[in-house]
Amino acid sequence: MREEAARELFRQGCSSAEPVLRDWFADAEFRKLIPSSGALLTVGIAVEPARFETIRQAAGRPRLAEVPPDQDALEFELRFAHGVRLDILTTHDAAGGGAIARFLARFGEGIQQVECDVRDVARATELLRTRFAIQPVYPETRPGADGTRVNFFLVPADEGRKILIEMVEVPSGKKQT
Secondary structure (H helix, E strand, O other), X not given: OHXXXXXXXXXXXXXXXXXXHHHHHHOHHHXXXXXXXXXXXXXXXXXXXXXXXXXXXXXXXXXXXXXXXXXXXXXXXXEOHHHOEEEEEEEOOOOOOOHXXXXXXXXXXXXXXXXXXXXXXXXXXXXXXXXXXOOOOOOOOEEOHHHOEEEEEEEEOHHHOEEEEEEEEOOOOOOOO
């Protein structure tokens, strides 16, 4: 039942990002930035702190990611068969000003972002800026969880909604766990 629920959350997250990602992946230069091995997408699920602990306990207490302190977040990854990856996210302080706290206050628990692995976040950011006229949330890449480099893009999705897509670059020689 847990695997089925994870698959459905992953499907929903990927499906909401698919129209935008399809256009990006059609660009030959952007496509070259996609790693050739491993899973490509991870769906980030924001939950309240109590539910975060419940899920973490039920999953055997997976390792918490090392998140930069200014991001006010706790995070761990769950991997399932067929490339299904979920990041479970929460805030240190529900009343805080971090992105996860703001998301939870505005939308409640649910799919907060879709992460896309790339070889070079700075180059991906530049391509999205120049070829797709999409402005990143941050002018430059920034540190992400576990030593990654990241940037975020809030892009239109179906039915007038928006979706947050995070470009993630894992440092050379480091395998994402």
